[in-house]
Amino acid sequence: MEQFSQLLVSGIANGCIYAIVAIGFSIIYAGTQVINFAQGEFVMVGAMVAAVLLAKVSLLIAFPVAILAGCLVGAVVGLCVLIPLKRASVVSLVILTVGASLLIRGLAQLFWGEEGRMVPYFTGVTANEDNIFHFAGAVIGVQQIWVVAITIALVIATHCFFKYTLTGRAMRACALNPTGARLVGINVHRMIILSFIMAAGLGAVAGVTVSAGLYARCTMGAALGLKGFCAAVLGGLGNYSGGIAAGVLLGVVESLIVLIIPSMSDYSDAAAFVILLVVLLLKPDGILARKKAVA
Amino acid sequence: MLKLQSVITYYGRIMALRGISLHVDPGEIVAVVGPNGAGKTTALNTISGVLAPKSGRIVFDGSEVAGKSTDNLVDMGLVQVTEGRQLSADMSVYGNLMLGAYRRSAADKKSIVRSDLQRVFAMFPILEDRRTQSAGTLSGGEQQMLALGRAPMARPKMLLLDEPSMGLAPLVVKEMFKIIAGLCKQEGTTVLVVEQNVKAALAVAKRAYVLETGRVVMEGTASELSKNPEIQRAYLGKGYKQMVE
Numbered sequence: 256m257e258q259f260s261q262l263l264v265s266g267i268a269n270g271c272i273y274a275i276v277a278i279g280f281s282i283i284y285a286g287t288q289v290i291n292f293a294q295g296e297f298v299m300v301g302a303m304v305a306a307v308l309l310a311k312v313s314l315l316i317a318f319p320v321a322i323l324a325g326c327l328v329g330a331v332v333g334l335c336v337l338i339p340l341k342r343a344s345v346v347s348l349v350i351l352t353v354g355a356s357l358l359i360r361g362l363a364q365l366f367w368g369e370e371g372r373m374v375p376y377f378t379g380v381t382a383n384e385d386n387i388f389h390f391a392g393a394v395i396g397v398q399q400i401w402v403v404a405i406t407i408a409l410v411i412a413t414h415c416f417f418k419y420t421l422t423g424r425a426m427r428a429c430a431l432n433p434t435g436a437r438l439v440g441i442n443v444h445r446m447i448i449l450s451f452i453m454a455a456g457l458g459a460v461a462g463v464t465v466s467a468g469l470y471a472r473c474t475m476g477a478a479l480g481l482k483g484f485c486a487a488v489l490g491g492l493g494n495y496s497g498g499i500a501a502g503v504l505l506g507v508v509e510s511l512i513v514l515i516i517p518s519m520s521d522y523s524d525a526a527a528f529v530i531l532l533v534v535l536l537l538k539p540d541g542i543l544a545r546k547k548a549v550a
Numbered sequence: 551m552l553k554l555q556s557v558i559t560y561y562g563r564i565m566a567l568r569g570i571s572l573h574v575d576p577g578e579i580v581a582v583v584g585p586n587g588a589g590k591t592t593a594l595n596t597i598s599g600v601l602a603p604k605s606g607r608i609v610f611d612g613s614e615v616a617g618k619s620t621d622n623l624v625d626m627g628l629v630q631v632t633e634g635r636q637l638s639a640d641m642s643v644y645g646n647l648m649l650g651a652y653r654r655s656a657a658d659k660k661s662i663v664r665s666d667l668q669r670v671f672a673m674f675p676i677l678e679d680r681r682t683q684s685a686g687t688l689s690g691g692e693q694q695m696l697a698l699g700r701a702p703m704a705r706p707k708m709l710l711l712d713e714p715s716m717g718l719a720p721l722v723v724k725e726m727f728k729i730i731a732g733l734c735k736q737e738g739t740t741v742l743v744v745e746q747n748v749k750a751a752l753a754v755a756k757r758a759y760v761l762e763t764g765r766v767v768m769e770g771t772a773s774e775l776s777k778n779p780e781i782q783r784a785y786l787g788k789g790y791k792q793m794v795e
Contacts (some may be wrong), residue, residue, distance in 0.1 A: 421655050424645050428638040435636030437600060440624030440653035440704065 260393035262510045268399040270506020271406035275461040276483025277490060277498035278413060279454035285430035285493040286450040287340070289348045293332050293356040294458055295480015296363075301325040301459025302471035303363055306372035314377060322459045328359060329455020333448040340447070356476070363473040371470030374463070377401045398468050405464050409457060410499055417495075426450060430493070478524065485531045491541025501542060505530065551576045551708055551740045552597070552628075557606030557616070559589075559596045566592040568764035569606065574708070579734050579741040581751035581772070583785065584761035590744040593761065594710050597742070598630035599623045611707060624653045627707035632697045633716065639686030643677055646685050646696055650703030666703055673729060674699045691722040698729065702737065709733070711743040715750055723747060727754045748785035752776045 276294060283291040304324040308317035332355045336348050343351075376398050388395045417423040428436040429446045437443055462471070465479065486505050490497025505527055512526045534542060552574040559567040566589045574580045582590050595601040597608060599620040608616040610628050620630075637646050647670060648655075651663045671678040674695050680688060685696055694714060701709050714730065715723040731754045733739050745751035752758060752772045760768035760781070768775065775781050 421648065421652060424638075424641065424649055425652055427641060428649055431638040431640055432636050434600065435632045435638065436649075437620045438598065438624075438630045438632045438636065439649050439700065440621040440629075441649070442619070442621045 257392035259511070259514060260391045262514065263507060264390075264393045264395055264399060266507035266510030267503060268402045268506070269465075269510065270486075270503035271402050272461050272465045272479065272502075273482045273486040273505050274499040274502030275406055275409055275457050275464075276479055277486035277502045278409070278495055279457045279461075280484055280487035281490075281493050281495055281498050282450045282454045282457075284487070286426065286447050287336065287348070288345050289336060289352065290484070290492070291332070291336075291451070291454065292349065292352045292480065292484075293359060294454060294483060295476035295478070296356045296359040297325050297329055297455040297458030297476075298462035298465070298479045298483075299363060299471075299473060299476030300328050300359065300455075301462030302374065302466040302475060303367055303372070303462075303473060304459075305463040306374045306466065306471035307367065309374060310372075314375075318463055321463050322456050325455045325459025325462070326452045327455075329451040329453075329458075330448055332359075332455070333451025336451070337444055337447055356480070360473060360476060367473055369473065371472045374466040374469065374471050376468045377464075396468070401467070402464050405460065409460060413453075413457070413495065422449070482524075482527055485527045489531060489534050489542055494541060497541050504542075551578075551611060552742065553607075553609040554593075554597070555607040555609075557593075557596060557608060558604045559592055559601055560604050561592055561601070566764055567596065567603070570759075570761070570764070570766050572759050572766060572769070574740055574742050576740055577734065577738055578757065579731065579743065579755045581755035581758040582742065582744045582761055583746070583748045583751055583758055586746065587763075588761040589764040590746075590761055591712055592764075594630060594712050594742070594744050598628065598710055600630070621653065624704060624706075627705070628710070629701050629704045629706035629708070630710040631701045631712065631714070633694075633712055637685040637693060637697055637700075640684055642682050642684055643688070643696055644681045647677070647681075647700055647703055650700035653704060663703070666705070670699045670702055673702070673732070690717050691719065691726075694718060694722075694726060695729075698726065702733065702739075706739060708740040708742065711741060711745075713745060714743065715745060715747040723750050727751075730754060748781070749776075 276298060279294050279297065280291065283289060301321045301324070305317045305321035308320055332352065335355055336351060340348065378397055417427055425436065425441045426446050426449065429441060429443050433443050482505065483502070486502035487498045489501035489505065490499065508530060509523045509526045512523055554570060554572050556569040556571055557567055558565065558569050570593060582593060584590055592601060596603050599618050602617045606616065607614060611626060615623060638649065647667060651666065655663060676692060677696060677699050680692065685693060688696060698714065711730065714726050718726065727750050730741060730743065734741050743751060743755065752775060755772045757771050758769070758775050759766050776786065
């Protein structure tokens, strides 16, 4: 029981990170139909910039700067996708994002080296008794509470942005019907860049949050990006709530799989992809897909 | 208000407009009629900046606008009314209407935009009843009304209307054109309307152009054109009986 609740807690925390990354995938997919494989690198850039800065300044400065850095990288990738957007097929644009991700990772390795950089916990020092809560037999670290709180805040903020602000509505309009959006005077290209900036900003937040208490590495983006991608596809690409649910679920399953198959502990990463395969076979539109009306 | 001079537009590799010239004076309703594939919608899309013309001049409100982007043109007061199916279907009626005011929301105060919304609701009471409903769940006629109702939100000087009667029941068509005429009269909006329903268009327009295979083949006042035997035969279904006999 204790082990179960412990695994559940760490699963939820991991899943939250996948959920944030998944939102990033969905935002860009909704606007461009492009699956942005550089999403994981946005996460890495956020984590690395924060890690480098945290050696000198406090988190209050390092965190926002890391998000800004992520947004900047996102804007550049967005421009790279936007320029050939009209002439190129979606497949070539997706490959372009794969290229961009390799480039970003390569540059990061060039500048920051291979070794991991320590990122301290957001609050409190180490595994101090003050920073730990006990709940249903599980030990919950303050950082895990941070992860969940930040995720909830981001989800609410994203939801409100898309639902209640004019810019959010304009972005949705572009995703639903680009021509119609153009006719009311929305600059569709600007909205696409904005979607990349938002996705990258979210990715950077995830990056800083996930690496606190651990090490940030230049190679961390690929795995997180793929997990986020799994979550986004599981939830139905472009479906935000689906992606969030699938992200958390993925984290939990990945964590609990050890209880059922103890030998899986080294291969828990594979669990995500097995789930992805099974779900795609049964419900290709994602777990939360609504039934489409048959015309 | 608007002047086109030998405008040529390609749609892919097809020359869809083969040099058309037309003009619309301030406060006028002008119709562009013609059969399917004549280039009517291409003409509108070229004016509104969705398509870029290959050559020719387009002058709106005294300045050259050929090749300008749609958002710039909306800022200048030239607004193309979206077809009903180009609304954001998942978004509420209210959300769609507010998008109409997208370009001016930065400059204008919320209270002004809100009072415009009230004016639109006064013109289209049905939209107020449906304000929280998503646009995709409206009937075809209601969607067209929403598309038309969204246009005044931008405070346009001139409206471009793309087949407002498409897919609508005859009674609704009549109502649509009544509202369009009202918009022109009350708000002083200049209107260029592209229409396959020649009868309905000529009933409300002051002048009209007949477009066939990318060229203007006939022009004149609406009353002239509706008396023209060629038009009557081809578009209004008059004299059809004699011909068959």
